[in-house]
Amino acid sequence: MKYLDEYRDPKVAKSLVDRIHKSAFRIAQNQDGPVKIMEICGSHTVAIFRAGIKALLPDNVVLVSGPGCPVCVTAMEDMDRMIALSDSSRGNDVIVATFGDMIRVPGTKTSLEREKARGADVRIATTPLDALNWALENPQKQVVFLGVGFETTSPTIGASVLRAREAGFDNFFVYPAFKLLPPALTSLLESPDFAIDGFLCPGHVSVMLGADAYKPVAEKYGKPCVITGFEPLDILLGISVLCEQLANNTHEVKNAYGRAVTDLGNRKAMSVLHEVFQPADAPWRGLGIIPASGLAFRAKFSEFDAMKRFGLEEVKTGSEPRGCACGQVLRGVIDPVECPLFGNECTPESPVGSCMVSSEGSCAAWYRYS
Amino acid sequence: MIEERILLSHGAGGKKSSELTERIFLKYFSDPALLDLNDMAVLELPAGRVSMSTDTYVVDPIFFPGGDIGSLAVHGTVNDVAMAGAVPVAISVAFILEEGLPLIDLERIAGSMALAAAEAGVRIVTADTKVVPRGAADKVFINTTGIGIIPDGINVSGACARIGDRILLSGTIGDHGIAIASARDGIAFKTTVKSDSAPLNWMISELITTLGKDIHVLRDPTRGGLATVLCEIASQSSVGVKIEETAIPVKEAVKGACELLGYDPLYLANEGKLVGVTAPEASGRALEIMKGSKYGQDACIIGEITGDNRQKVILKTAMGGSRLVDKLSGEMLPRIC
Numbered sequence: 173m174k175y176l177d178e179y180r181d182p183k184v185a186k187s188l189v190d191r192i193h194k195s196a197f198r199i200a201q202n203q204d205g206p207v208k209i210m211e212i213c214g215s216h217t218v219a220i221f222r223a224g225i226k227a228l229l230p231d232n233v234v235l236v237s238g239p240g241c242p243v244c245v246t247a248m249e250d251m252d253r254m255i256a257l258s259d260s261s262r263g264n265d266v267i268v269a270t271f272g273d274m275i276r277v278p279g280t281k282t283s284l285e286r287e288k289a290r291g292a293d294v295r296i297a298t299t300p301l302d303a304l305n306w307a308l309e310n311p312q313k314q315v316v317f318l319g320v321g322f323e324t325t326s327p328t329i330g331a332s333v334l335r336a337r338e339a340g341f342d343n344f345f346v347y348p349a350f351k352l353l354p355p356a357l358t359s360l361l362e363s364p365d366f367a368i369d370g371f372l373c374p375g376h377v378s379v380m381l382g383a384d385a386y387k388p389v390a391e392k393y394g395k396p397c398v399i400t401g402f403e404p405l406d407i408l409l410g411i412s413v414l415c416e417q418l419a420n421n422t423h424e425v426k427n428a429y430g431r432a433v434t435d436l437g438n439r440k441a442m443s444v445l446h447e448v449f450q451p452a453d454a455p456w457r458g459l460g461i462i463p464a465s466g467l468a469f470r471a472k473f474s475e476f477d478a479m480k481r482f483g484l485e486e487v488k489t490g491s492e493p494r495g496c497a498c499g500q501v502l503r504g505v506i507d508p509v510e511c512p513l514f515g516n517e518c519t520p521e522s523p524v525g526s527c528m529v530s531s532e533g534s535c536a537a538w539y540r541y542s
Numbered sequence: 543m544i545e546e547r548i549l550l551s552h553g554a555g556g557k558k559s560s561e562l563t564e565r566i567f568l569k570y571f572s573d574p575a576l577l578d579l580n581d582m583a584v585l586e587l588p589a590g591r592v593s594m595s596t597d598t599y600v601v602d603p604i605f606f607p608g609g610d611i612g613s614l615a616v617h618g619t620v621n622d623v624a625m626a627g628a629v630p631v632a633i634s635v636a637f638i639l640e641e642g643l644p645l646i647d648l649e650r651i652a653g654s655m656a657l658a659a660a661e662a663g664v665r666i667v668t669a670d671t672k673v674v675p676r677g678a679a680d681k682v683f684i685n686t687t688g689i690g691i692i693p694d695g696i697n698v699s700g701a702c703a704r705i706g707d708r709i710l711l712s713g714t715i716g717d718h719g720i721a722i723a724s725a726r727d728g729i730a731f732k733t734t735v736k737s738d739s740a741p742l743n744w745m746i747s748e749l750i751t752t753l754g755k756d757i758h759v760l761r762d763p764t765r766g767g768l769a770t771v772l773c774e775i776a777s778q779s780s781v782g783v784k785i786e787e788t789a790i791p792v793k794e795a796v797k798g799a800c801e802l803l804g805y806d807p808l809y810l811a812n813e814g815k816l817v818g819v820t821a822p823e824a825s826g827r828a829l830e831i832m833k834g835s836k837y838g839q840d841a842c843i844i845g846e847i848t849g850d851n852r853q854k855v856i857l858k859t860a861m862g863g864s865r866l867v868d869k870l871s872g873e874m875l876p877r878i879c
Binding site: 180182185186189215221222223224225226227228298404408519520521531532539540541542 | 803806857858859861862864865871874
C-alpha cells in the first residue's frame with residue numbers, strides 16, 4: 173500500500189536488523205551487560221510488540237517502555253476529579269467528552285465506564301471538535317472535554333478553546349490534565365534508579381516539539397536520542413541509529429523521522445498551545461509531581477477551566493491501589509511482568525493500574541503480545 | 543404527508559398489529575408455514591442431526607455501507623447454523639421495535655431480509671413483533687433463530703483441529719468492522735469499504751460435499767475477529783495455531799483506517815468470511831472451492847495447526863519476528879494519539 177507497505181518491507185527490515193546486530197557486537201566488546209533503550213511513547217510500545225521486533229534484537233539490546241502513554245500517566249486525583257464530573261448527584265447536567273481509553277481507567281472508587289452504565293452522559297470523542305458540536309447541539313447542558321495528552325494532542329484542544337471563544341460558547345469547558353514531555357524526561361534522568369542508555373523519541377510529539385527539543389537530554393545528560401516514526405521499519409531504523417551511537421559512544425539528537433519532523437517543530441500549533449495554556453506543576457501517575465510538566469489555563473481563558481467552573485479541587489481522592497507498580501513500570505525500573513499484580517489481579521479485562529488499561533499501556537502490551 | 547412511524551399500538555396485538563403484519567411482514571415473508579399465522583411453524587425436516595443457532599442483532603447504525611440490520615440478521619444466523627457443516631433450512635425472526643421507528647425503514651429491513659433469505663435458500667417460517675416505548679430500545683433489534691440439517695458422517699467443530707492441519711481464510715478481514723465504524727456517530731469517516739455481510743452456506747455445502755471428513759473446523763470470525771476465533775480453536779482443540787501475517791489479506795482501505803484509528807484488523811468483525819481447518823492433503827481443493835465462490839475469491843491459506851505452543855496463537859510478523867495473538871479484551875476504542 174502506498175505510504176504503508178513501503179515501511180513494512182521485510183528485506184529492508186532484514187538489512188536494518190543486520191546493522192543492529194553489528195553495532196551490538198561492537199557494544200558487547202566495550203561493556204558487560206545489555207544496553208537499555210527506552211521507547212518513551214505508548215504507540216511505539218504497541219508497534220514494537222505488534223511487529224515482533226523484540227524477537228529480532230540481539231540479547232544485549234533491551235527495549236524498555238517509558239512514561240509516554242497519556243492515559244497511563246494520568247494521576248489518580250485527576251481521574252477522580254474527571255469521574256466526579258459525571259456524577260449526577262453533584263447537580264450538574266454535564267456531558268463528559270473523552271478520548272476512548274480514558275473511560276476504562278479506574279479511579280479510587282469507580283470509572284467513567286461504570287458511571288456511564290449508571291446513566292451518566294459520557295461520550296467518546298475522536299477530536300475535541302466532537303465536543304464542540306455536542307455543546308452546540310445541547311445548549312442546556314455543559315460539555316467538558318477531558319484534556320489528556322502530550323504535545324501531540326494538546327494544541328488541538330487549545331484550538332478548540334479558541335474556537336469556542338470565537339463562537340461565544342458558554343457551555344464548553346476543558347479539564348486540563350495535559351503533560352509535557354521534556355520536563356518528564358528531565359525528571360526521569362535525575363531520578364537515582366534510572367538506568368537507561370538512550371531514547372527512542374516519539375514521532376507524533378516531535379512533529380510538534382521539533383528535534384531541537386531533545387538537545388538538552390543529549391548534551392547535558394549524555395544520552396543519545398533518536399526521533400522515530402511508528403512503522404516497523406521506522407522503529408528498526410531508530411534502533412539501528414541509536415545502537416550505532418552507543419557503539420561509537422556518541423550522544424546526539426538524530427532525526428530518523430525526517431518525513432514528518434523538523435528541527436523547530438510546528439511553531440503555529442505550539443503558539444496556539446501557549447496562547448491558551450501555560451506550564452504548571454503536574455501530578456503524574458507513579459511519578460509524583462513534576463515541576464512545570466503540565467498545562468494550566470492562562471488567566472484570560474480561565475472561564476473554560478472545568479477545574480474552576482465545577483469546584484473540582486474539593487473532590488476527595490484516595491491513594492493508588494496497593495501493590496500497583498505502575499510508577500516503577502513507567503520509569504522503566506521494572507518490566508510489567510515483575511509487578512506482583514500483573515496477570516493475576518491486574519489484567520486488561522479487570523485492570524488495577526492504568527498501564528493495563530490503555531491499549532498503548534506497557535502492561536497491556538506485554539499481556540497481549542508476549 | 544405525515545411520515546408513518548411505529549406506534550405502541552402496533553405491538554398491542556389488536557387491529558394495528560394485524561395491519562402491520564399484513565402491510566409489511568406478509569408482503570415480504572410469504573412462506574406457507576408463516577402464512578398460516580399460527581404461533582408456531584410446523585415443518586417436515588429430512589433425517590439427520592440438527593444444527594440450531596440463535597443470535598440477536600443490535601447494530602448501530604441499522605443501515606451501513608454494504609448492508610443493513612435485516613440482511614445481517616439473516617446472514618449471521620444462516621452462517622452460524624452452517625458452520626457445523628449443516629444445510630440451513632429455516633429461520634425464525636423476532637423484531638423489537640422502538641416506538642417512533644419510521645415504517646419505511648422497517649419495510650426496507652423486511653425487504654432486505656426476504657432477499658437475503660432467498661439468496662441463502664432458507665425459509666422464514668415464523669415471526670414475532672414487539673413494540674417498546676421510545677428510548678427503551680435503539681430503533682430496531684432483531685433476533686433470528688435458525689435450524690439446519692447436518693449430513694451423515696460430518697463432524698465439524700472447534701474441538702476437531704489436528705496437528706498438521708492447514709488453516710484457510712475465505713477472504714479479506716475487517717471489512718464489516720470498518721464499514722460500521724465509518725458510518726457510526728462520533729467516528730464517521732469516508733471510506734470505500736463495504737460490509738462483507740453474505741451467506742456462506744453454499745460455499746460450505748460444497749466444501750462438505752467434496753471434502754467430507756477432511757474438513758475439521760469451520761468458524762465465522764464475527765465479533766472479536768480472526769484473532770478471537772483462532773484463540774478459540776487453539777483452546778478447544780488444545781493445539782498450537784501458527785499464522786503468517788503476510789498471508790492474511792487486508793484491503794488497503796481497511797489497513798489505512800486501522801492506522802488512523804489505532805485498530806488491529808485481526809480483531810475487527812467480519813460477517814461474510816469463514817475460517818476453515820482442513821487435513822493438509824485437502825487444503826488445495828478447499829482453496830479452489832472457496833475461490834470458486836463469489837464470496838471467497840480472496841481465499842488463502844494463512845497458517846497451520848502445530849503441536850508447539852498448545853492453546854496459543856503465534857503470529858509470524860512481516861518483519862520476521864513473532865508474537866502472541868490473544869483474544870480481544872473489552873471493546874476496541876480509537877486511540878488517544
